[in-house]
Amino acid sequence: MTTPNQQRTPGWSPALVDRTARRTAQKEAGFLLPYLKPGMSVLDCGCGPGTITIGLAEAVAPGEVTGIDIGAQQIELARANAAQSGTANVRFQVADVLKLPFEDNSFDVVYANTLLMYFQDKQQPLKEMGRVLRPGGPIGIRDLADADATWPPDGPLEQAIALHLKAFIYRGQWDPSNGRGNRGHLLRAGFARCQASADCEASGTPELLALVADVWKMRVLASNLWVEQGWIDRPGQERLAQDIEEWSKRPDAFHSRLYCSAIGWKEG
Numbered sequence: 001m002t003t004p005n006q007q008r009t010p011g012w013s014p015a016l017v018d019r020t021a022r023r024t025a026q027k028e029a030g031f032l033l034p035y036l037k038p039g040m041s042v043l044d045c046g047c048g049p050g051t052i053t054i055g056l057a058e059a060v061a062p063g064e065v066t067g068i069d070i071g072a073q074q075i076e077l078a079r080a081n082a083a084q085s086g087t088a089n090v091r092f093q094v095a096d097v098l099k100l101p102f103e104d105n106s107f108d109v110v111y112a113n114t115l116l117m118y119f120q121d122k123q124q125p126l127k128e129m130g131r132v133l134r135p136g137g138p139i140g141i142r143d144l145a146d147a148d149a150t151w152p153p154d155g156p157l158e159q160a161i162a163l164h165l166k167a168f169i170y171r172g173q174w175d176p177s178n179g180r181g182n183r184g185h186l187l188r189a190g191f192a193r194c195q196a197s198a199d200c201e202a203s204g205t206p207e208l209l210a211l212v213a214d215v216w217k218m219r220v221l222a223s224n225l226w227v228e229q230g231w232i233d234r235p236g237q238e239r240l241a242q243d244i245e246e247w248s249k250r251p252d253a254f255h256s257r258l259y260c261s262a263i264g265w266k267e268g
């Protein structure tokens, strides 16, 4: 199966890689950290550049953490990040979350950050993640909820976000239950005692807003579909990218987005 994200993986811009590489276990897995103990084994599915995975490894040391990702480039980056951080109890391998190369009940904890939102059918990856989780162990998932708040309102970033969402809907790839449906997705996959929480990623400093602008300028300029469908013309696309750049430099600019998390436990 090809997910939208698989198609997107090779096209990651340096800005998006940079933004993703700033993720940490404290922030992106904070909802799961209270359940981690030294010595546990953890699987991080769709680990990307591995910065969260490395934080998870610190939390369970001397336990082993495995990060898998379908993108070979992501795994290379993750290995380089682990080497740079000197983390010894983490390993990375290329693998598909739909066909995990591990025995049943292999891990004490399974985790995925912003992976499930790329699957229309979330039950398939969840069942496979549940298969490799040991009975009684927790699974933690966290995804975007498609809820952005920006200042000023109706600015160029909101226009770009609206077009981005329109493209997802057009391609039949948007799932309104992303993130906010995570508790229900876990329940339907058979996990018990499911509970949900949320957190927010906020950009309100020149440095973070520059990263937001870089990511969105790339998205705007690379979106041929928007032009093909007549939603915007090429000069409009370039103007929008320029407007985002200027918006990001405003002393009052602000962007935030909601992420929803859920934890469930494998029966047994």
Ligand SMILES: C[S@@+](CC[C@H](N)C(=O)[O-])C[C@H]1O[C@@H](n2cnc3c(N)ncnc32)[C@H](O)[C@@H]1O
Binding pocket: 003, 005, 006, 009, 020, 021, 023, 028, 045, 046, 047, 048, 049, 050, 051, 052, 068, 069, 070, 071, 074, 095, 096, 097, 098, 112, 113, 114, 115, 118
């Ligand atoms: C938005 S990124 C999140 C990366 C990482 N979890 C983080 O938050 O920093 C989603 C990741 O899922 C990976 N991915 C997409 N489809 C996958 C699949 N079928 N199996 C494993 N990984 C997959 C992508 O290659 C990408 O690195």
